[in-house]
Amino acid sequence: MKAVILAAGEGVRMRPLTIETPKPLLKVAGKAFIDHIFENLPQEVTEVIFVVKYRADKIKEHCGNNFHGRTIRYVEGSDKGNAYSFLNAREFFSDGERVMIIYGDELPSKQEFADCLAHDHAWLCYQVADPTKSGIATIDERGKILEVVEKPENPKSDWAATGLMVANASIFNYTPVQHRNGEYYLTSMMDQFCRDYAVMAVRGAPGRPQLTTPDDLAKLDKLYFEA
Numbered sequence: 001m002k003a004v005i006l007a008a009g010e011g012v013r014m015r016p017l018t019i020e021t022p023k024p025l026l027k028v029a030g031k032a033f034i035d036h037i038f039e040n041l042p043q044e045v046t047e048v049i050f051v052v053k054y055r056a057d058k059i060k061e062h063c064g065n066n067f068h069g070r071t072i073r074y075v076e077g078s079d080k081g082n083a084y085s086f087l088n089a090r091e092f093f094s095d096g097e098r099v100m101i102i103y104g105d106e107l108p109s110k111q112e113f114a115d116c117l118a119h120d121h122a123w124l125c126y127q128v129a130d131p132t133k134s135g136i137a138t139i140d141e142r143g144k145i146l147e148v149v150e151k152p153e154n155p156k157s158d159w160a161a162t163g164l165m166v167a168n169a170s171i172f173n174y175t176p177v178q179h180r181n182g183e184y185y186l187t188s189m190m191d192q193f194c195r196d197y198a199v200m201a202v203r204g205a206p207g208r209p210q211l212t213t214p215d216d217l218a219k220l221d222k223l224y225f226e227a
Contacts, residue, residue: 001044002092005037006163006186007104008053008077008085013213022055024104025062028220033105034059038068040110042117045100046070049092051085053077081184083176093169101171101186103163107220112204116166121199123148123190124164127206131155134162135187139201145194150179150187159201167193 007024025032031039041048048070052059056074063072073092077085086101093099100116102108108116108124116122123145125137135150137159148161170193177188193199 001098001100002047002049003041003045003100003102004049004051004086004089004092005034005102005104006051006077006082006085007034007059008051008056009082009104010054016214020055022052022058022104025055025058026105026217028107028217032062033107034062034067036107037102037104038070040108040113041068041070042110042113044117047073047092049073049075049089050104051075051077051089053079053085081176081179081186083184083186083189086186086189087172087176090169090172093172095169097169099167099169099171101163101165101167106163108164109205112164112202115202116164119166119200119202121168121193121197122166122202123161123194123199124204125159125161125201126204127158128160129158131158131160134160135185137161137201143201145199145201147194148187148191150185151181159203161187161190161201162204165190165199167197167199170197 024034052074053076065072075088112124116124128134135148136152136155136157137148138146138156140146174189174192176184178184
């Protein structure tokens with residue numbers, strides 16, 4: 001199975017930490033986000049495609065062509081948002097092939113990875129304090145995701161659909177929809193995918209802070225050291 005890690009963004013809200021360091025290489029509990037991700041990746045994932053752009057040389061230097069026993073490939077991201085960055089990884093997948101999608105600043109646990117892989121299609125979700133800052137999922141009584149709206153003005157829930165998804169290569173066939181802020185988010189493609197496929201919400205452990213600022217990173221670091 002192949003995974004796509006989206007690691008192209010500038011991490012503007014994390015400045016000044018990201019002026020010299022791409023966000024996926026920021027450290028939590030002494031290790032880069034990328035290291036945590038690879039330590040928890042399920043064994044089914046044997047190849048990882050990094051989508052890189054900002055400070056790409058540093059990510060390539062950190063991971064090389066083989067990292068934690070996985071084959072590593074790289075593709076350049078887009079300035080139009082993470083949806084178009086993701087689409088640049090299309091060439092590595094055949095029709096119907098399963099695809100795991102991970103944001104480079106996510107920290108899924110081994111159990112959360114396993115829970116997502118237990119479904120044909122899944123999306124890791126967490127409850128958040130401020131739903132206007134995230135992609136928010138509407139989930140039915142069976143746990144199926146009905147829709148996801150990025151940074152909604154009037155949220156329908158407080159469940160944020162985060163940066164860990166399991167889909168199939170049909171996801172590459174959807175056209176990104178421009179958000180009112182001008183960005184093209186991958187959530188707009190996954191929202192369309194959720195309408196055509198049964199995508200199950202995997203509910204993550206409570207207490208996870210939203211990661212948008214250096215203060216949030218400090219809180220996350222503290223949680224890891226206290227765990």
